Amino acid sequence: xxxxxxxxxxxxxxxxxxxxxxxxxxxxxxxxxxxxxxxxxxxxxxxxxxxxxxxxxxxxxxxxxxxxxxxxxxxxxxxxxxxxxxxxxxxxxxxxxxxxxxxxxxxxxxxxxxxx
Amino acid sequence: xxxxxxxxxxxxxxxxxxxxxxxxxxxxxxxxxxxxxxxxxxxxxxxxxxxxxxxxxxxxxxxxxxxxxxxxxxxxxxxxxxxxxxxxxxxxxxxxxxxxxxxxxxxxxxxxx
Numbered sequence: 001x002x003x004x005x006x007x008x009x010x011x012x013x014x015x016x017x018x019x020x021x022x023x024x025x026x027x028x029x030x031x032x033x034x035x036x037x038x039x040x041x042x043x044x045x046x047x048x049x050x051x052x053x054x055x056x057x058x059x060x061x062x063x064x065x066x067x068x069x070x071x072x073x074x075x076x077x078x079x080x081x082x083x084x085x086x087x088x089x090x091x092x093x094x095x096x097x098x099x100x101x102x103x104x105x106x107x108x109x110x111x112x113x114x115x116x
Numbered sequence: 117x118x119x120x121x122x123x124x125x126x127x128x129x130x131x132x133x134x135x136x137x138x139x140x141x142x143x144x145x146x147x148x149x150x151x152x153x154x155x156x157x158x159x160x161x162x163x164x165x166x167x168x169x170x171x172x173x174x175x176x177x178x179x180x181x182x183x184x185x186x187x188x189x190x191x192x193x194x195x196x197x198x199x200x201x202x203x204x205x206x207x208x209x210x211x212x213x214x215x216x217x218x219x220x221x222x223x224x225x226x227x228x229x
Contacts, residue, residue, distance in 0.1 A: 043161075043217075090159050109158070
C-alpha cells in the first residue's frame, strides 16, 4: 500500500512566525487535501490542493494565512503564516486515488503544532 | 448540505466484548458512501470501513462491521471482541462535493481490561 509522510511530525513555534508542512506520497494521486484538528475537536477541511493551480479554500480559511502549493501529483505543502496560539492544532494531509473504495481518503500521520 | 451526528462523546467497553458506536447522517444525495476512521492518541487517521448506500449487504472488515439502516440514515460501527488497542477516537464521515469529507464530532472509546 502507498505511504504518506508528513514533515515535521511536530513542532513548537513562536507566535508571529511561519511553519511549512510537507506532505509526500509515494505514488501519484488525483486529489490532496489539508485538514486542521484543533484540540478536542473534529477535523475541519482547510483546502483542496490543486496540482498546478491555486488551492481551493473552505469558508473561513484564506490563502494569506494558509498558502498551499502542489507542484506535482505526489507532493504538497501547507504553510501556517503569522502564527498565533489559536493555530495550535494537528494538521493532516489526505489523498484520494489510492486503492480502496471510491472517494476513500487516506491520511498522513499528521503534524502536531504548538504555538507559544 | 451533508451532516454527520455522533451522539456519544465517550464509550467504555470491557475487553473482549462488543461495542456499537452510533452515527446518523443527513444527505440529499441518492448515491453516497459512509466512512469510519480511527484516530489513536498518536493522531493519525486510519481508514477502517466503507459502506456504499446501494450495497446490498452491511460492510464487514475483520472485527469491524457496519449496522447500516438506510431508511433511518444510520451507519453504526460495531467492533467485536474489543482489544486494548481499540482505545481511540472514532469518526464517521460522509463525502461532500469535490470529494471532501464531512466528519462527525467523534466518539472516544476506552477499552477496559
